Amino acid sequence: MEDHPKPEAMDRRRFYIAAIYGLWSLIGAALALPASIYLFLPPSARQKEEWVDLGEIAQFPVGVPEEKVFRHNRKDGWRMISEKATAWVTRMTDQEVVAFAPQCTHLGCAYHWDEQKQNFLCPCHASTFGLDGRVLTGPAPRPLDRYEVRIEKNKLRLGSIILSNSLSHSPQNGARPGAEAGCSSGVSRDGTALCGPESTQETG
Amino acid sequence: MRRRIIDWLDHRTGVETAVRSFLYEEIPSSSGWHQVFGSIAVFLFLLQAFTGILLAFNYAPTPGDAHNSVRYIMTELTGGRLIRGLHHWGASMMVVVVVLHMTQVFLWGAYRKPREATWMVGILLLLITLAYGLTGYLLPWDNRAYWGTVVTTQIAAKAPLAGPYISRLIGGNGSVGVVTFTRFYALHVMLLPPLTLLLIGLHIFLVRKHGVTPSFQESGPTKKFFPEQVFKDTVAIFAAFALLVVLAAIAQAPLGQLADPTDTRYVPRPEWYFLFLFQTLKLFEGPLEMVGAVVLPGLALLGLLLVPFIDRGQLRRVRRRTTAIGIVLLGALGWGGLTAAAILTTPANIEIAEDLSGPQSWQQLSPEELAGIGYYRKENCSSCHLVGKTGRAVGPDLANTAIRKDAAWMILHFKRPQAMIPGSAMPPIQLSDSQLNSLAAFLLKLTPRNAEALQSAPAFAVEGALVYQQYRCGACHQVNGVGMKLGPKLNALSRRRTKEWVVQHFLEPQKMSPGTVMPPYRFSPRDMDRITQYLMFLPPEEP
Numbered sequence: 080m081e082d083h084p085k086p087e088a089m090d091r092r093r094f095y096i097a098a099i100y101g102l103w104s105l106i107g108a109a110l111a112l113p114a115s116i117y118l119f120l121p122p123s124a125r126q127k128e129e130w131v132d133l134g135e136i137a138q139f140p141v142g143v144p145e146e147k148v149f150r151h152n153r154k155d156g157w158r159m160i161s162e163k164a165t166a167w168v169t170r171m172t173d174q175e176v177v178a179f180a181p182q183c184t185h186l187g188c189a190y191h192w193d194e195q196k197q198n199f200l201c202p203c204h205a206s207t208f209g210l211d212g213r214v215l216t217g218p219a220p221r222p223l224d225r226y227e228v229r230i231e232k233n234k235l236r237l238g239s240i241i242l243s244n245s246l247s248h249s250p251q252n253g254a255r256p257g258a259e260a261g262c263s264s265g266v267s268r269d270g271t272a273l274c275g276p277e278s279t280q281e282t283g
Numbered sequence: 284m285r286r287r288i289i290d291w292l293d294h295r296t297g298v299e300t301a302v303r304s305f306l307y308e309e310i311p312s313s314s315g316w317h318q319v320f321g322s323i324a325v326f327l328f329l330l331q332a333f334t335g336i337l338l339a340f341n342y343a344p345t346p347g348d349a350h351n352s353v354r355y356i357m358t359e360l361t362g363g364r365l366i367r368g369l370h371h372w373g374a375s376m377m378v379v380v381v382v383l384h385m386t387q388v389f390l391w392g393a394y395r396k397p398r399e400a401t402w403m404v405g406i407l408l409l410l411i412t413l414a415y416g417l418t419g420y421l422l423p424w425d426n427r428a429y430w431g432t433v434v435t436t437q438i439a440a441k442a443p444l445a446g447p448y449i450s451r452l453i454g455g456n457g458s459v460g461v462v463t464f465t466r467f468y469a470l471h472v473m474l475l476p477p478l479t480l481l482l483i484g485l486h487i488f489l490v491r492k493h494g495v496t497p498s499f500q501e502s503g504p505t506k507k508f509f510p511e512q513v514f515k516d517t518v519a520i521f522a523a524f525a526l527l528v529v530l531a532a533i534a535q536a537p538l539g540q541l542a543d544p545t546d547t548r549y550v551p552r553p554e555w556y557f558l559f560l561f562q563t564l565k566l567f568e569g570p571l572e573m574v575g576a577v578v579l580p581g582l583a584l585l586g587l588l589l590v591p592f593i594d595r596g597q598l599r600r601v602r603r604r605t606t607a608i609g610i611v612l613l614g615a616l617g618w619g620g621l622t623a624a625a626i627l628t629t630p631a632n633i634e635i636a637e638d639l640s641g642p643q644s645w646q647q648l649s650p651e652e653l654a655g656i657g658y659y660r661k662e663n664c665s666s667c668h669l670v671g672k673t674g675r676a677v678g679p680d681l682a683n684t685a686i687r688k689d690a691a692w693m694i695l696h697f698k699r700p701q702a703m704i705p706g707s708a709m710p711p712i713q714l715s716d717s718q719l720n721s722l723a724a725f726l727l728k729l730t731p732r733n734a735e736a737l738q739s740a741p742a743f744a745v746e747g748a749l750v751y752q753q754y755r756c757g758a759c760h761q762v763n764g765v766g767m768k769l770g771p772k773l774n775a776l777s778r779r780r781t782k783e784w785v786v787q788h789f790l791e792p793q794k795m796s797p798g799t800v801m802p803p804y805r806f807s808p809r810d811m812d813r814i815t816q817y818l819m820f821l822p823p824e825e826p
Binding site for chain 1: 330333337340341343348351352354355358359360361362363365366510511513514517518520521524528741742743808809812
């Protein structure tokens with residue numbers, strides 16, 4: 080049969096092979112597509128944003144970062160967990176506050192405030208950050224990440240963490256901090272994101 | 284270039300030669316559509332493995348988390364419902380296809396010498412397919428899974444001689460719990476898949492060794508497996524796959540309420556393909572129960588295994604194999620009759636399916652019960668008591684039914700623990716009567732089903748409920764069907780009012796709702812925040 084194939088036999092053979100490839104491609108695509116969506120798309124958020132109360136802003140001295148530990152609820156996959164979290168809160172002026180996420184933007188180590196040098200120092204690879212979160216030295220690729228911040232009736236409230244590289248008000252190198260989603264006041268001239276008392280309206 | 288790469292690879296691995304010898308295998312010219320079922324079964328097994336792995340990426344194999352994680356897969360992950368649907372319906376389809384494959388081989392008499400071993404390995408594969416169904420059934424950990432498994436394990440435990448050992452092996456110490464669950468999971472994902480691969484490999488090897496069975500007195504020219512038969516197999520596989528995708532897309536895989544061992548109303552039923560066994564069991568009572576549970580299924584299995592040795596007559600055309608056709612028809616009739624009887628005699632289950640878009644369990648608690656969680660946390664009860672799986676097991680597990688007492692007993696016990704349970708190490712709880720009532724109300728509500736409420740109820744809601752209780756809002760309002768109806772029901776308040784409106788209403792009720800009898804409330808800022816946030820989270824009232 081292979082030696083002297085008739086033309087119609089050849090046509091049929093070609094049809095069979097084309098159908099085999101075609102149908103298996105369809106099956107492959109019909110499985111790969113939902114599987115990729117299932118694995119790569121983030122879960123649909125069903126939890127309302129939670130804002131944590133950190134108390135009166137008067138407790139924070141101006142210009143001195145303070146480490147605040149608080150408890151918040153977080154949805155972790157299928158569980159709602161209550162966990163401790165930390166923020167480095169700095170009151171920039173009377174009514175302006177920033178709160179940094181406690182991890183270095185290089186590899187996620189916990190950093191601390193170096194009182195003598197007046198900067199944030201990461202002990203892992205010696206990245207340093209200014210009071211406004213900007214990278215001063217070291218391998219950190221971007222400024223410190225920030226919590227969404229609101230001030231309502233002189234009380235400080237923290238929302239979720241916004242990565243500094245996802246902020247819209249970045250200068251040309253895209254590395255300086257910008258406005259938090261919760262702030263209507265946007266960015267001050269020196270690039271620091273500030274949140275004033277006028278930013279009390281809910282944004283989402 | 285492509286040729287050179289393939290030649291290079293073939294020279295070193297022999298892969299092309301192997302594929303060629305597989306594809307260009309000589310098969311009888313009579314081969315055709317009736318022989319596609321084996322290929323579909325292998326495809327479905329691979330599909331089950333694929334979807335099973337995808338599910339395992341988001342499935343937590345513990346009774347505490349299993350149900351929640353399945354719900355998470357189905358409601359929060361895009362495509363999750365489809366993936367679980369494919370796995371769920373794929374299991375049923377696999378049973379159907381494996382049985383069809385076996386029936387075809389039986390009708391054609393393809394088990395005859397020298398293919399006895401091929402047949403027997405096939406029977407083992409059928410048993411493994413059923414074992415997947417049995418072990419996988421428990422994994423969503425809903426009532427259906429739990430009660431179905433309770434019945435199955437009880438049947439297994441009754442097997443003569445082996446019963447106690449089987450029972451111990453599947454961790455059923457008279458009940459279905461974490462041990463059984465974990466062992467079923469281990470069987471389902473660790474033991475059965477490699478065993479299946481091994482047996483499928485052996486099965487295909489034997490099919491290839493002895494060749495596909497030719498039809499009666501066939502002596503004509505043979506043909507190659509590729510492409511004609513591969514085409515037919517592919518079309519059949521595609522049809523089965525398309526049917527499965529449609530089924531998974533339109534018929535949602537069931538997920539009931541979280542398994543509740545205290546639910547006395549639940550009517551347990553196994554998966555549909557086990558219903559005939561379940562019904563058989565009903566025909567035998569008392570000491571004869573063994574006959575239905577073990578002897579008959581055992582004999583049927585033995586009969587199946589020995590078919591090649593029983594039927595040793597001349598091979599005939601399929602249409603002339605009247606005995607075989609009769610046996611198949613009788614088997615189908617018996618199976619169908621028993622299954623239909625089982626379905627018809629099943630009372631409608633009171634249980635409604637889990638509302639996948641519905642509120643979380645803590646949201647279904649009344650304010651009093653939710654406030655009870657607050658007192659439970661405040662008094663640090665979890666330092667001694669387990670609820671489900673959180674806390675320490677010094678005192679009894681409060682989600683366990685054994686501890687279930689009435690509210691009066693509980694309150695006396697809270698006040699004077701030793702008076703109610705002599706020797707109890709529990710200190711008296713220093714709370715007011717209404718607070719103790721609240722704590723008791725919550726504990727009375729606890730079952731393994733809603734033990735998760737304790738874990739998942741966020742602090743703001745608990746504190747909001749505490750404020751609600753403290754100011755006796757329930758004296759006028761209703762939440763989740765509890766409370767008076769003087770004022771409006773508060774469920775789904777966020778659909779009607781904004782948080783700011785509610786705050787203003789607390790401060791100046793007359794201004795916001797002229798004519799209202801509600802007095803103004805001057806909460807502390809924190810209390811105001813908590814109670815309004817809690818009220819904004821109240822779900823729509825359940826029907």
